[in-house]
Amino acid sequence: DAKTTQPNSMESNEEEPVHLPCNHSTISGTDYIHWYRQLPSQGPEYVIHGLTSNVNNRMASLAIAEDRKSSTLILHRATLRDAAVYYCILSNSGGYQKVTFGIGTKLQVIP
């Protein structure tokens, strides 16, 4: 199963953009790229997903490299509420049965 690699931690200043990287060099053609985040003492929550093209939603943007071996989650303007652990995961067309959530990237937002 394809795995992802993320930095353990990152810092950002409040109200500045944040770019969270994810490497997935063994991604297959049918794997979707998902991002979830987990606020302290809460369950993970969906942020965004994509297959090949860049995606935008109200929470974030997802930039996917042309070769799909890496992606970047972009928070356009970090707030204190964005301090969380961000998980980059892959799932194939079959769903989440083989999904692995790694330890993610812990984002600290500095006021």
Next chain:
Amino acid sequence: NAGVTQTPKFQVLKTGQSMTLQCAQDMNHEYMSWYRQDPGMGLRLIHYSVGAGITDQGEVPNGYNVSRSTTEDFPLRLLSAAPSQTSVYFCASSYTPGERIQYFGAGTRLSVL
């Protein structure tokens, strides 16, 4: 709309005791799953179900049982609790197994002494 509801929120057990962690969703989702989260380990899949009456094992199924008699409920049973099962447990659901968005409950924090 309650989403995914887990009970209890906290539980302390003695080694050898059994208990059931409850998970219910009100979104008519076919797919439900259980994860455990340990410090430094991320989330690991314990069991999952693609519909009522159908369950399968995930990455770390030993010591846990599940059943899915209704679409709404997916309880996780610890047969004989061990200290190694001290963890935070999350239940999740999605409309179908291939649905791109999973919804997670708030978690059950379990300590086994």
